[in-house]
Amino acid sequence: MKKILLITLTALVGQAANAQKSNIKAAEVAYFAKDYEKGVKAITEAMANEQTKADPKTYYLASLLFSSLNDDANNAAKAYYRTETNHLFTVIKLKADYEKDNVNILLMNCANSYFNAAQEAFFNEKNYQAAINHFDTVEMINKCGDGKRFVGNLAFDTVVALGKRLKVYGYNSLGKTAENMALIKEVAANPIVTNPDMYLFLLDAYEQQKDEANFMKTLADAKLKYADNKAIANRELNYYIKSGKQDELVKKLEDVVSKDPNNAELLFTLGITYENLSKNGKDKLGKPMVDPVLVGKAEASYLKAIQANGNQADYQYNLGALYYNNAVEINKQMNAIAGSSAAEIKKYEGLKKQRDDMFNKGLPYLAKAAEVVSSKDASTQSADDKSTLQSAYQAQVQIYNALGNKAKAEEYKKKISEIR
Secondary structure (H helix, E strand, O other), X not given: OOXXXXXXXXXXXXXOOOXXXXXXXXXXXXXXXXXXXXXXHHHHHHHHOOOOOOOHHHHHHHHHHHHHHHHOHHHHHHOHHHHHHHHHHHHHHHOOOOOHHHHHHHHHHHHHHHHHHHHHHHHHOOXXXXXXXXXXXXXXXXXXXXXXXXXXXXXXXXXXXXXXXXXHHHHHHOOOOHHHHHHHHHHHOOXXXXXXXXXXXXXXXXXXXXXXXXXXXXXXXXXXXXXXXXXXXXXXXXXXXXXXXXXXXXXXHHHHHHHOOOOHHHHHHXXXXXXXXXXXXXXXXXXXXXXXXXXXXXXXXXXXXXXXXXXXXXXXXXXXXXXXXHHHHHHHHHHOXXXXXXXXXXXXXXXXXXXXXXXXXXHHHHHHHHHHHHOOOHHHOOHHHHHHHHHHHHHHHHHHHHOOOHHXXXXXXXXXXXXX
C-alpha cells in the first residue's frame, strides 16, 4: 500500500517554550532541520521528564520524528513505524482529539506499513503467523481510541478487509481453519473481498467436523454465488463420491459435463460412476446382473474422455477393463451351460464369440495404458503407475490365454516379472 502524504502539519515552532520544555523545543528544531536522530534523542529525554511525559505534544512530535526516519529507505529494516504507532496510541490516550486529523493520517501510514510487512511475511517469507500478527495490528489501529476514528473511511476499510482475507489464508496454511470459522464467515460475507476460496475453506472445515447440515448449506450458498466456479463444482462432486451417493452423483456429473463437455477428468469420473451403478442391476426375476444400459453409458463416457485426452493411462485402462469385465460376465454364462445338445452348443458358441469380441475390444486400450506408463522413466513412475501397468499386463495374460494365444500370454507374464 502507498504511504499517505501528511497534508497538514501544525507549526510546532511558533509556541514559546519554557525552561521545563527545553527538550521538546530542541526536538522541534531538530525535526524542521531534518536532524531526526538528534530530535529522537531530545524527545526521548522529554518522554522521561516528569513535566513533559504526560504532554500529548511530546508523543506527537516523537511520532513525526519516527515517521520521518521510517521514510528513509536505509532504515527499512529498523521498522520505525512500530515505535511511531505506539507513540500515536499514547497521544490518543492522553488527549483523543489532539491534532486529530494529522494523527489519523499518521496512523493510516503506519497501518499501510504493517500491511506491507504482513504481505512480505506471507508471500515471500512464508511466515504465516508473523503475517497474521501484522494484520492484527492493522485492525487494532483501525479500532484505536473509541473505535470510531475511521468510521466511513472506505480506503481504510478496504485495507482491513484485505488483511482479514489474508489472515484466513494464513490460518489455512497453518492448519487452523476450523478454529477461525467466525473470521472466515465474516470475510465470505464481505462483498469487498469475498471469493470462492472462503467457501471452500468453510466446506473443508465442516467436512472435518462431520457437520453435514452446515456443509450442505454452505455448498448451496457457494453454488448460488459462484455458479460457474469449477472448484466448487468439483467439491460438490467429491462430496457425493465420498458419501457413496451414486444416483445423486450421476445427476450432478451429467449437469456439470453438459456445461463442460470436453473436460476429460469429468467424463472419466462420470464413466466410473456409470460403471459402478451398472453392477447394481437386476434381471426380471430380481437376480443380480450387470445393467447393459449403464455399461453402454460408461463406455461412451470413457471413449469421450480418451478423445479429450488420450495420454492418460487410467482412461485407457478403465475402458479396457470394462470390456474385459464384460467378457468375464459372458464367460460365466458359458460356464453355466451344462448340457451338450445342439441348441446348447449353439448357445455356447454364440456366447464364446461375444466373449472373444469383447476381449479383443479391450486389448488395444489395455496395451495403450501399458504404453503410456512404460513411456515414463522408471524412476518417475508412481506406485499407481506401476499398479496400472501390472493390472494391464495381467489382463492381457488372461485374455490371450482365453483366446488360445499361449505365446502372447507368456510374453506378458515375462513383462510382469520385469516390473520394478
